[in-house]
Amino acid sequence: MKGKFISFEGSDGAGKTSVLRAIRADLEKQLGAAAVMYTREPGGDHISEQIRQILMDSKNTAMDARTEALLFAAARRQHVVADLKPALAAGKVILCDRYVDSSIAYQGAARHLGEQEVWQINQFAIDGLMPELTIYLDIPTELGLKRIATHRTDEVNRLDKEQLDFYHAVRHSYLRLAEKEPARIKTIxxxxxxxxxxxxxxxxMHAKFTDLFANEF
Structure with missing residues (x-):
């Protein structure tokens, strides 16, 4: 595989959307639009996007936590096969909004399913495909939620309705992951x-891949 796989993670309100928009635009200027692929999880091809609709539907509040974890893993598997592996084989730079770390933090920690248990579910889904670099945007929980309440203009989804303790658990899980895997996960x-x-x-990104943003450093 010749491409580069970079995932972006963060608690709600960390600003991933704004950061990714800027990074994508600047990379496309440097490399050309055809060389950069932006994608998101859950999502990607039309099958993964259909699973996303189920997961994010604000009416599905009765969804079992294990069902949720399995649906995320199923969407991820389809994403890997239909989008990520072909893009890497084509030599593209992938900017992926969330990946496995999100499931570990949200379902493993915040849903109390167990971080290791959720990791094992996703091992089957990803078949060894992990990002070479993960950008973790860290923000205090209360500040992140305040940003959402103030600035979010899109539809509120099912996961936006959780309590404060849920989001504290998400952040602490991300921080543990970053401490455990400092070579892959860079905290911003x-x-x-x-x-x-x-x-x-x-x-x-430049420290990991010296050809990216080379004109700026």
């Missing part, structure tokens, strides 16, 4: 200004 302080966060993300 997302409470900074957007411009500074973007600059820090570019620096982390």
């Amino acid at each position: 302080d997302a409470s900074q200004s957007l411009d500074q966060v973007i600059a820090d993300v570019k620096a982390a």
